[in-house]
Amino acid sequence: MDLQQVNLGDVLLVRVNEDRIDAAIAIQFKERMRMLTAGHRGRVILDLGRVTFIDSSGLGAIVAVMKFLGPERPLELAALTPNVARVFRLTRMDGVFVIHDRPPETPRGAEDAA
Amino acid sequence: MQPDLADRQSARCGRKAWKIRLRFRARPLAVRTVLSRIRRQARNRLGPDCAARMELALAEVLNNVVEHGYCGRQTGPIDLTIKPVTGGILCRIVDAGWPMPDLRVPEGRLPDLDVAFQDLPEGGWGWALVRGTVSGLRYRRNRGRNVVVFRIPLTPA
Numbered sequence: 090m091d092l093q094q095v096n097l098g099d100v101l102l103v104r105v106n107e108d109r110i111d112a113a114i115a116i117q118f119k120e121r122m123r124m125l126t127a128g129h130r131g132r133v134i135l136d137l138g139r140v141t142f143i144d145s146s147g148l149g150a151i152v153a154v155m156k157f158l159g160p161e162r163p164l165e166l167a168a169l170t171p172n173v174a175r176v177f178r179l180t181r182m183d184g185v186f187v188i189h190d191r192p193p194e195t196p197r198g199a200e201d202a203a
Numbered sequence: 204m205q206p207d208l209a210d211r212q213s214a215r216c217g218r219k220a221w222k223i224r225l226r227f228r229a230r231p232l233a234v235r236t237v238l239s240r241i242r243r244q245a246r247n248r249l250g251p252d253c254a255a256r257m258e259l260a261l262a263e264v265l266n267n268v269v270e271h272g273y274c275g276r277q278t279g280p281i282d283l284t285i286k287p288v289t290g291g292i293l294c295r296i297v298d299a300g301w302p303m304p305d306l307r308v309p310e311g312r313l314p315d316l317d318v319a320f321q322d323l324p325e326g327g328w329g330w331a332l333v334r335g336t337v338s339g340l341r342y343r344r345n346r347g348r349n350v351v352v353f354r355i356p357l358t359p360a
């Protein structure tokens with residue numbers, strides 16, 4: 090699974106370069122997020138701009154990531170596509186996460202492909 | 204195992220009369236393959252929004268068959284039929300797994316969110332997502348098989 094991390098100091102941006110977060114890759118997603126965020130202190134922003142499909146398993150995986158990061162390293166979401174936003178709305182989980190319209194600006198040279 | 208697609212598919216691509224029939228094994232990757240395939244076929248015919256609502260409902264019902272219907276058994280076949288009806292798309296899913304509890308579709312009540320951080324739900328939304336995207340959801344147990352039928356409205360309710 091293709092996740093890309095960009096370290097912005099206090100904020101760790103993780104781009105999901107996949108079009109789906111579903112039952113078939115939910116466990117893998119959780120494990121990769123655990124590895125990518127190890128050692129980071131501060132907010133984590135998940136850029137979902139390329140994700141066009143999520144199911145209840147994928148949503149559960151995102152919640153699991155938020156829980157293992159804990160309140161000290163809040164997980165926030167950015168750039169929800171319409172189909173992903175629909176799942177958050179129908180489950181009312183849009184009220185649980187801080188959701189940004191777009192991901193934070195990344196300065197040149199901050200790219201750090203994982 | 205690869206989903207057994209080609210020999211069971213009869214997609215008649217006429218302007219009105221088309222129908223998708225698929226038989227595949229109840230496994231997560233087979234479900235994913237089938238959904239991607241249906242997505243490609245449905246998008247042109249139904250438009251992206253209707254196709255996306257159908258994909259979400261099918262994903263939840265099919266994953267439920269994989270995780271609960273065939274729970275404790277190796278796996279088994281799923282038969283999926285999709286066809287246009289007046290004002291929408293009719294989907295029928297048949298499997299030979301365990302019957303639904305109390306022989307009815309779960310209510311699909313949303314999990315409680317008024318809980319401590321570590322108790323936030325990591326699942327339990329499946330039937331709420333189905334009920335939120337379909338109309339006319341029906342279930343029956345017929346000769347050892349589960350039959351789930353629902354409609355996806357062409358325009359959201």
